[in-house]
Structures are given as structure tokens and as C-alpha cells.
Amino acid sequence: MPDKFGLVVIGVGMAGLNAAKKCVNAGLSVAVVDERPYGGTCALRGCDPKKMLRRGAEVVEAARLMAGKGIGDTPRIEWADLMAHKRSFTDPVPKKMEGSLDEAGVVTLHGAVQFVGPAALQIGEREVEAAKVLVATGQRPRSLDVPGAEHLTDSTEFLELEELPRRILFVGGGYVSMEFAHIAARAGASVTVADRGKRPLKAFDPDLVDRLVESSKEAGIDFAFGASLAKVERRGGGLVATLDRDRGSIEIEADLVVNGAGRVPEIGHLNLEAADVAHGDGRITVTEHLRSTTNPNVYAAGDCAATDGLPLTPVAVHEGAVAASNVLKGDHRTADYAGVPSVAFTLPEIVRIGMSEEDARQSDRDVDVRFNETSAWYSNQRIGAKVGATKVIVDKTTDELLGVHLFGYGQAEVANLFALAMRSGLKAANLRRMQSAYPTHGSDVSSMLG
Template sequence: MVSYDLIVIGSGTAAQVAVGRVRAAGWSVVVIDHRPFGGTCALRGCDPKKMLVSGEEAIDAAARMAGRGVTGAVAIDWPQLIAFKRTFTDPVPGKQARRYAELGVEALQGAARFVDPETIEVDGRRLTTRHVLIATGARPVPLGVPGEELVATSDEFMELPGLPRRIVLIGGGYVAAEFSHLAARGGAEVTILQRAPRLLPRFDPDLVDWLTPRFVDLGIRIETGATVTRVEKHVDGLTVHVVRRGGPDLAVDADLVVHAAGRGPDLDALDLAAGEVAVNDGRLQLNAHLQSTTNPRVYAAGDAAGVGPPLTPVSSHDAKVVAANLLGERVHTPDYRGVPSVAFTVPPIASVGMSEADARRSGRRVRVSAALTPEWFTARRLAERVYGHKVLIDEDSDLILGAHLVGPHADEVINLFGLAIRHGLTAADLRSTMFAYPTGASDLGSML
């Protein structure tokens, strides 16, 4: 039986960061993944999604500038757009395998499971270890309805050889918003079925209201308060049956139904009970150092840990915390202050820090600077009518408590507010900063 200092289950962002750090300290490491090496962000998530968004950004820019010096029809060629995405994703597994080889890290393809608290089995091979890092990412949560097997995942959506004519998205968060914009600009008829009372519940409701006309312009049908009860297959496609809160039941026909109803830690295949790793309500029981409370050999990072926001920078941050704790540099805990979140609709919507409701509940004296500003130069030069902000400032300390943006460059400018929150910069600090002009960042002072 082979023994290692660290076994890493998963090969995404968290795994890559942790492996590099502990291997540099001379530890023996093995990485195990039952899917191609590279993880969700690089292969099935943020990176390929953003490459597909590049296509719709071009379409949207041409539409907005029509009659303003730009002429000619443009359209998304879906197979070509998928091929463009694959220029990035296809080389990733090979690159990761070569990197592990260069580092002297063994990389195994297969399904890992615990045999006992210090032993992992993969394809019949048993490995012992001083420590385990669970970095398996997340998977779609079960819908729990008849016909669930007929519903495609977001992974499958991003591999479609062609774009179906009628698409239904179950859920109303990031994935539904982003994919609906992309599919509608690609020419599909899109319906969003959202169980909650409103779309994009993790974002400021006022800004979501400002963004909603863009969904309407694209012909996207949005049904809120809509609970899916079953999905049926028939000769002409699929039918999604829906119970609506306060309205008549619906039957929505589709050629493709996509799961966009949330994800949870991907833990089921690990046989955690055999490893004496406790789970509560589908989540690992971890202490403040991302360490299992019942098996101190085991740590977790990223979406598998389920502690911080489910974002790639959080996975990287968690991995650095775990690596430092493993190496005994000192006891580390994660710090999730000022982590921005973006839905890559076109235009994007972004958020960092406290919501307005949370800020007011905190007992602070809160100053709110909020406006829909399509007349500002940043919006006018792009012929974009959706451009707005809401910034929350502590009246007593002048610290930024939260920022919420929608419109051009929101996905970039939100990082400046994240910087301010994380490092204690005040509104006065931001106002006194000279940004390049005219840029999206140069509007920041006027948002305060």
C-alpha cells in the first residue's frame, strides 16, 4: 500500500493552489479526479461561460450601435462559438496533467472513496495518507420531480452542438440569467421558471428591476413563484408542468430543459462515513480552519467546503488557508470580506459587501447613494440604457459597507469597491483617487 503526505480529491482551482504550495514544501502528493483534470471553472464553469458571453457581447454591441454609425446584420453561429470555447477548454486537461508531472505529483483518473479515516481507494488501489483535501466542487442539487432525468445540466448546455429553438431554464439565479441572455441572443425562445418571488435573489432588488427590461427586450419569458412539478417527454419534445403561486398552473413546451436551480457540495461518492468525516444536511462539518471536526486529517476547500461564497476566488483563498494550516505556518482562518459577485448578463450586474437590508439591520447609520444613470457618458457612448448603482456608506466611519452595480463595466468596477471593503478604504479615499478618464472607473467618485 502506497503512502502519501497529502491526497487531494478533485483537480480544480482549490486543488491546484494547494498542490503547488505543499509540493513546494517537499510533501508527497497525489491528485485524484474522476473527470478530466482542470475542474469546474476552467472546463465547465466561469472561463468557458465567459468565452460564450463574448459572442453575445458582440451581438448586443452591434444592436445598440445600429443607426449610430454601425450597419449590417450580425448573428451568433452557435457551432462556431462552441468551437471557439473549446480552443480554451480542450487543452486544459493535458496542461494540468503535464503540470502535475513536472511538480512530481502523481495524478490518478478515477473515483475516490474513503475506506477508513486514513485510506482512500481509487479503482481498487488503496492509498494511505497523513492528510486529505476534499476539493470536489459542486453538483446540481436534485430537483426531486418526476422526469428529472430529462433535464440537462449547465455542463451539457455549454457543449450543445446546436442551439435548440425552445429552451426552459428551471431556476432564476446566476445560471438562468446568464444562459437566458446567451440563448435569446442566439435566437432561441427562452422561458425562466423561478420558484422564488423574483429573479436573481442574491442581487439588490432595485438593480434587478433596472436590469429586467433587458430580459423583456430579448423576449425572455420570466415566470416567478413557479414550482416545477414534473417534466414529460413526448414526440415533439418536452413539457414542463408548473404550479404558480397566485396564478393558474402552466405547461411549458421545450426542446431543451436546463437545470439552473442551484448547486451543492459534491460529496455523495466519497463514502465519508467510512472516513469518519461528519456531514450535516449535505455539508461537511468543518471548524474555523476548514478542517473536519471528526477526522482532523481531512480538510476541505472551495465549493466542497461550502463555507464561503461559491466563487472561484474563494476556492483559491480556501486552498491557501488549508495549505498554510497543513504546513503549520500558523493557524489560519478564511477571510471572505469584500468578495465581489457578478452575474454575466449583458450588461452585467454585480455586488459586494452588505445588502441594503443587512446594512440597515446592522444598527449603523447608513447613507445610501443610488441612481439609475443612463445619461452618464459611460452609458451614452455605448447606447446602453441600463446603468445604475447603489452604494452603502457608514455615516460615522465613512467606510464602504456595500456596493451594487448594473450596466457597462460593472463586472470590473465592482472590484474597486471590493478592494475598499477588504482594506478599509473610505469613501473619501475613493473620491480622492484619480482614475483614467473616460473609463467606467472614473464614474466611481460620482457614485459616492
């Protein structure tokens, strides 16, 4: 006889973890299952380990900015030691997460999983029935169908490199390529980023991205724009990547070619058809309550769900909580995506919250764009930095914050102030009246709105 649960959560990342605990604490019988170690992308293969490696780059960058201003020799990154620092965080995660679930009363299962009916799952040799199922499987690196694709390294593998190669080509100009490129460049690698478009990080403000590209070049990062990967081949002891461009192809020699061409939802292995779970463009189709549009027993949250939410950890956690609430109390709660900050952790970082300038100008809003070149501001001068800019978009009639775009050191933390204001309905005038600790990056907010 199959085991029976009130809820089975597929995928033990942050969305699944929080949903499982919320439901078991409310008295529901809950099981979780993952064929990978518990922790998900963010904790094991994404945000957190990346930020651990970035710390080494931050130290090198901080010393470089202060060279000749009281700081002597620039430190160098010892890659193996930095990787060990990263693993000091990631290695304990699966055991700690499973222990916390066990302690909460959640049944923890491991193995490949697929639907075998509307409310039935096959987990290895074990069959499980569930009154409700929450799919929270996240995303995986997008595969590139080019000759020599077997020579490519994905983001997961990059985060496990025992040694950093001397020459690295990153394919794609999204978060993965740009963030890793900045880490690798500060670690001494020769780095190139190839992108099909005319600039990277297409979701961010183009004026600020252009400034980031220029500062990236000064940090030693080369760019090949308008370039698509055609093939990768091994020659001698290295790799050669052929990039197609309008004016002809070029070849780039590298020791490592990293596939940074985005991520796709990881749902192909679930046999969704057996459960009559509709999906399109690689994501599960859901209602505003995160319930499957075709199977009332199934919910989806995080990157695998077709919602308006950005593919970010805080959004996944929020959607997991919304789905869990609807499992427990019926469909009464919807997700709130207002004021969610998105950050590319380059050096310096770039931030977006809310509407782009283009979208704002095309709307029916009375738009006021408040742009500031911040390179000469005190908060930059103090650390020796020479780049920075902000763009805050305000509705002149209502004083509502429509969009916030930041580029500079420390701006990821400043973003949280704007995000809180936007989610709480505060106006630009409220932020201008804020009395901040001074001098801090946060104390620049009133000037950004001036």
C-alpha cells in the same frame, strides 16, 4: 502495501490545484485524484466556458446597442463556431493542468475515490494512505425530483450543445439560468425563465434586479414567476413542461428544458463516514482553519466546505491556500472573506459586494445609501446603452464601505476597484480622491460615491 503520501488532494479544480502545488513546493509528498478530467467546474464546466460563449452575445449586444448610431446590420451567432471557440480553451485544460502538476512533482491519479479509514483512501484498485487529506470536490448540478426529470438538460450539458434549440425553458432564476438565458436570447433562441419566487437572483439587490428583469424582457426573455416545475413530458418532437402556480398550472412548450435550479456539494460518493468526517446540509463541517471538526487529518476547501465563503472560484482558491498553509505549518491561518465580489454575467451584468441594503439597515451601523440612476451617464451613452444603476452603502460615521451593488455594462471590472478598497480598509473618501483614466467605467466611481 498501500502507497503513502504526506497529502492527498481529492478534486483537481482550482482549490485543489493550488493547494497541491503549494504543499509539494514546500517539500511534502503530494498526490491528487479526480475521476473526471483535471480542471474542475470553473475551467471545464462553469465560469470560463460560459464566459467564452458570452463573448458572442457581447458582440451581438454591442452591435444592437449601436444600431442607427453608425453601425449597420447586427451580426448573428453561428453556434457551432462559437462552441468551437469555447473548446479552444476547455479542450487543452486537462492535459495542461496534469502536465503542470507532473512537472511540479505531484503524483497524478485518476479514478473514483472513497475513504476506507481515517487516513486511508481507495482509488479504483489502489489503496493510498495519507498523513493529511484535502477534500476539494466542488459542486454538481442539483437534481430535480419531478416526473420526466430524465428529459432535463443540466448546465454541463448545455455547455456542450452542438446546436442551439429554438425554444428553451430555464428552470430556476439563479446564476446558471439567467446567464445562459442571456446568451441563448442573443443567439436567437426563444427563451423563458421560470422561478418560484417573485424575482430571480435573490442574492442581489432587488432594486437592481428589477431593472435587470425589465431589460431582459426587452432582449426577448420571458419570465414565469411564482412557478415551480411539476413535470416534463415529451410530446411529438418537443417537450412540454408543466409549471405549478398559485392560480393554477401552466404548460410551456420547449425544445430544451434546462435545470438551472442551483448546485450542491459533490461529497456523496466519498464514504465520509468511514473516515469519521462530519457533514451537514451536504457540506463538510470544518473549523475556522478548514480542518474537519471530527477528523484532524482531513481538511476541506471550496464549495464542499461549510464556511462563510461564497461558492466562487476566487474563494475556493483562497481557501485552498489557507488549508495548504495549515497542513504545512499547523492551524494558524483563517480565511478572509471581506470584499469578495459576486457577479451574474447577464447582459448587462449585476454585481454585489458586501452587505445588502436590508442587512445594513438592520445592523447598528449609521447607514447612508448612495443610489444613482446611471442610464444617462456618459459611459452608457457612448455605447448606446440605456440602462444602469448603482447603490453604494456607506457608514456615515466611519466612512467605511459596507456594500456595493452595481448594474450596467462594464460594472464587473469596476467591482474590482471596490473589492480592493474594501479588502484593504480604504474608505469612501479614498476612492473619491482616486484619479482615474478618463473616460472609463472606473472614472464613474467617484460619482457613485457623491
